[in-house]
Amino acid sequence: MTTTPSAPSPAPSTALLTDHYELTMVQAALKAGTADRRSVFELFPRRLPEGRRYGVVAGVGRALDSFERFRFGDAELAVLRDGQVVDEATLDWLADFRFSGDVWGYAEGEAYFPYSPLMIVESTFAEAVMLETLFLSIYNHDSAIASAASRMTMAAGERPCIEMGSRRTHELSAVAAARAAYIAGFATTSNLAARQRYGVPTAGTSAHSFTLLHDSEEDAFRAQVASLGTGTSLLVDTYDIAEAVRLGVEIAGPELGAVRIDSGDLGVMAHKVRDLLDSLGATETRIVVTSDLDEHAIASLAAAPVDGYGVGTQLVTGSGHPTCGFVYKLVAREGDDGEMVAVAKKSKDKISIGGRKYALRRRNAKGVAEAEVVGIGEAPLDDGDDRALLVPLVRGGEVVGRESLDAARERHLASRNELPLAAQMLSKGEPVIGTQHV
Amino acid sequence: MTTTPSAPSPAPSTALLTDHYELTMVQAALKAGTADRRSVFELFPRRLPEGRRYGVVAGVGRALDSFERFRFGDAELAVLRDGQVVDEATLDWLADFRFSGDVWGYAEGEAYFPYSPLMIVESTFAEAVMLETLFLSIYNHDSAIASAASRMTMAAGERPCIEMGSRRTHELSAVAAARAAYIAGFATTSNLAARQRYGVPTAGTSAHSFTLLHDSEEDAFRAQVASLGTGTSLLVDTYDIAEAVRLGVEIAGPELGAVRIDSGDLGVMAHKVRDLLDSLGATETRIVVTSDLDEHAIASLAAAPVDGYGVGTQLVTGSGHPTCGFVYKLVAREGDDGEMVAVAKKSKDKISIGGRKYALRRRNAKGVAEAEVVGIGEAPLDDGDDRALLVPLVRGGEVVGRESLDAARERHLASRNELPLAAQMLSKGEPVIGTQHV
Structure with a gap:
């Protein structure tokens, strides 16, 4: 149960938390008349971190907050003008920018697997491409923390895990890490700003x-x-x-x-x-123990009379995997005939699959997950055992997917409990369910 | 050469980027009458990341900025009151808090070694202990990035390195990472907020x-x-x-x-x-190459006709070492007789050395670094070959150590060039100079 967050501090623009090339692409597309082509981008992992059995999606709520603050005000435009990053026509377009499209995604706390389409962004090219860096930053960081945290809380069983890694990571990553750890089952954090911003209980x-x-x-x-x-x-x-x-x-x-x-x-x-x-x-x-703990150390203390684990460095650095390697790729766009065309680059080492995706978690009659089904086009009608994974996050530019942190925390527990027992293995292995491209 | 940063965005308080226990310690010390004991804290590494030859200090400028914003306003106090984190007497003390002491430290961009006293904070216990989490967060993150970045720019030689890892790390770590990489010799970044806040040149x-x-x-x-x-x-x-x-x-x-x-x-x-x-x-x-580069990949391309390296994931994750493991320890404090006493906990696996330190980089007649000399008390008079490493950062609560990013960048190059040639080895090995405790 979280406490009530206090009034948020003034929220600065997130528009410059963006790669330079996103805006030069917008400039070139505006001039070429292709900026308004309907486009579908997909945020997905090509693989899990080596040896991991599952990953955990986190950062959804933060991404939605940051999305709403993605606006180019005078200060941001001045930076771009003074630095000659883009031309005046593009500055005018940025000044008026409001995202008009739709976003779907895996709900926060959900387990994920290779090629899970974690987020689908559909809008004009210019509107959708600009969100790439910010969405990737948030998802890559927060999901790395939640994925590690989930293994730790699973290894700890009923014993509480205490997040205390703030000092080992960037001072604001620390706040996001405390939030992600809470979603993945941590009981408390040491980080007072996580209490302020997200209502995560603190201790120390x-x-x-x-x-x-x-x-x-x-x-x-x-x-x-x-x-x-x-x-x-x-x-x-x-x-x-x-x-x-x-x-x-x-x-x-x-x-x-x-x-x-x-x-x-x-x-x-x-x-x-x-x-x-x-x-x-x-x-x-x-008896509370702390000192360079990770999921393996926690598991090794299962038979010891320990009542709580304080986890620092290994939590905030993703226990060896500080980033998820998610990418954000154009998978479909409007052709010159107005029809949508699936697109993908040709590359042997960096595979993308063109087309707008759906995703289902296939479950057996006992409710145990059996496969991650990723298909192109419309999802088939639910036969009762499949669980649809994409939920609406943004509709017509308005955020519709906001939820409480406790909802994400509960979802994570349910999603993890639905996985085959092998998900509990900490040793290196294959993803606990396979991804079926249909 | 950096561009001129634009007007900074409104700066929120950093006071809650702090561990819960820092404030409960203040409460207990206030009640016990020990909060005002003169105290010296030291921020230092026990080791370099495994196999590294040297480390690079970064985050000094950011720490000073954050220090000035370490104030408990109404919003911060409300969080602490509503959460019953500390009692009313402590809230009153926090409301009036202004750091009154002194801080010395290694200048930004400087190389460091095991037990280098990177920062010395002297004030009352309560004032100095509260800064622990924030200073460690900034130093541990930024120095990890700069330490990796320095190896990359050294491997790249005269060819420019381009920082483009924003999407692989927390959206605000990304800005700090771009800054740290620039200090360690990167030519440009993709991150537009790093242009805005720090004047780092952007490209893409x-x-x-x-x-x-x-x-x-x-x-x-x-x-x-x-x-x-x-x-x-x-x-x-x-x-x-x-x-x-x-x-x-x-x-x-x-x-x-x-x-x-x-x-x-x-x-x-x-x-x-x-x-x-x-x-x-x-x-x-x-010809610019990008694709999961690290310092080893850069070095392996030395004979290829490459004109620039774009580095992403491995830069922002510290190339295998995303945090430095710096700690912040009480090394001396006032006794009940008013005299300062060196203190250190007894621990076989986590060693601290009590006493207020000085630090010198000992150099031979040719100006090549030979040893990191760390002593207790006053530094001996300079004999010409030793270089004093601690500079004033804060005096009587006022920041005195601010400098330009280019000054740190130039210092880094000079400091690196002063190291023995073995510093250029990318293979695993011992610190390139030893630490002498005198």
């Missing part, structure tokens, strides 16, 4: 510096408990862990909320600390 | 979608040349490269600025395309 108590600030560990623990209460989480590995645990229970009593271990062999230490806490009567005091 | 012409939009490659090339001029860069691998090159020269003449190859075996193709261009009289037409 103290660092080693707080202990070192005081003349003794006892002074530090007394200061923390006095201010934050007995339910706080004490960091116990600044000096000697066993002494710190004894001291913590002495000061806070058996009501001590949690102890955090941030170094050493976490599995071994968790067992020792659990035994010690229990012997002191602090049987309800939780 | 067209994508495959532009060719596919038109009824033929000829129509597309004619449209591009008509609008962007014969000096433009034509993308020649949508269909058949040789045909496209012939067509491009036929349309633009031998004045054609450049052709871009984005797929296939780039070395082989570059040779073929060079021969073809020369045979067509287009001896001045440049």
Whole structure:
């Protein structure tokens, strides 16, 4: 359950979060009279990160927010004029630009597979091409984080995962990462801006510096408990862990909320600390571990008496895959006869498939996913076992696909639960369902 | 040479780009009466990314900008109050917060090594601890990009590198990445916001979608040349490269600025395309290659007739190392007798060294770097061969270390040129100079 976000801060234009060539293409197409050709772009992955069984779509809500702020105001136009990026005719066109088309996409939190058509953008060429960079940036980043986060929360089972990687990534990527991790099942984040912007619950108590600030560990623990209460989480590995645990229970009593271990062999230490806490009567005091955790480390601690995992670096860097490699390709456009034509470049190493797609998740009678069905044209009528994957996001230029973060979080859980059991394997392997091009 | 940045957009507060626990520590320290203890924090790396010979400091200018916007206004305080993150006494303190201390650091663009004290923050505990997350986020991201970028520009030699990775990373990381790449010697970026905010030169012409939009490659090339001029860069691998090159020269003449190859075996193709261009009289037409390049791919193309490298994914993801792993640790603080005390936690796997540091780059008589000298206390008098590395960034709460992006870019080149030749090796190895703790 999220808290209510506060009033958003003033929202700047996103129009310049764009590659230079998007605008020079618009200029050349305007002059050639081809800018208004009806066009369909598709955002899709050619593959999953090596060895992954599934991916997770995230960034949809952020993309819609950014889409609404994709406007060229005076400041943006001045940059383009002063830099001679485009000519005056193009500046005039940009000043009036409003996206008039439609966008469909996989809903946020959904699992994806190679060639899943994650987003379909249909409008004029000029309107649709300009959104390429921004949409790709958001989807490539947020989906990389959510894809890693999902493996972590699956490995953690019922134990909560705490996102605490802000310091290891760009200060605003950190906010988006906290949001993506929450969608993929993380319980809380350390990032206060994620609370402000998205209502993600935040948590945190103290660092080693707080202990070192005081003349003794006892002074530090007394200061923390006095201010934050007995339910706080004490960091116990600044000096000697066993002494710190004894001291913590002495000061806070058996009501001590949690102890955090941030170094050493976490599995071994968790067992020792659990035994010690229990012997002191602090049987309800939780043990939280942090220290370069990833999904494999989390899984390896499954048998240890751990009550929560704090994950930092590996979460915000996508656990080895910091970007998804999504691309945004023109797949169909109006010909000079007004009819739509499927298009694709000829390339042996970078394959695109022309044509406007539909996508279905085929499921067996027990509701288990069997295939990602990607076809061209209209989707066949639902026979009950197929689940249509594309939902309307923008219609006639207006955002229609907005939803709460909790809706995305619930969808992710449902989508993941629908996958074959092999999705839970952390070892390298093939996508857990195949993509069928029909 | 950078262009003049336009007026900056309104600058929001950075105060919530912070971990929850920074503020609960402030609360507990305020109540305990220890919040005002004089404290020295140090931002430093424990190691370089595996196998790297040197690292590059970037983000200094961005950190100073963000520092000035680290203020708790009504919107930020409301988030903290509504979320019960801290108590009323702490909210009052945060509302009045102004950093009163001093900050020193390595200047932007400087090379760094294990345990280089990249930033020293001295103030009260509460003032200094709160900056931890924001400073680490900026330094960890920007330095990771600059460190990768420097290897790329070194491998490219005199040939320009073009940053075009915006679509592969968070939309605002992209802007910072373009800035960091420019510091490390990249010639241009595709990112228009980097032009707006930092004056980084931008470039770009067209994508495959532009060719596919038109009824033929000829129509597309004619449209591009008509609008962007014969000096433009034509993308020649949508269909058949040789045909496209012939067509491009036929349309633009031998004045054609450049052709871009984005797929296939780039070395082989570059040779073929060079021969073809020369045979067509287009001896001045440049060849730009793009397609999943990293420093190794760039180096492997050294003997190919390539005139420029476009680098995307591997640049914005730090070429395998998307974060630097810098930490921010309390190294000294006031004791109850008013004297400063060096502090460090006891940990076998996460080493910190207590005490306020100085840092020198020791050079031999020929000016070649020999060692990173890191000592505690006052730096010894310069004997002429040592170069002091810490410069004032903030004095009494006021930013004093601001400089132009070009100054950082020039410093980087000088700092890199000062390193032993082994710095140019791309293979995995040890830091090119050792760190001497004195």
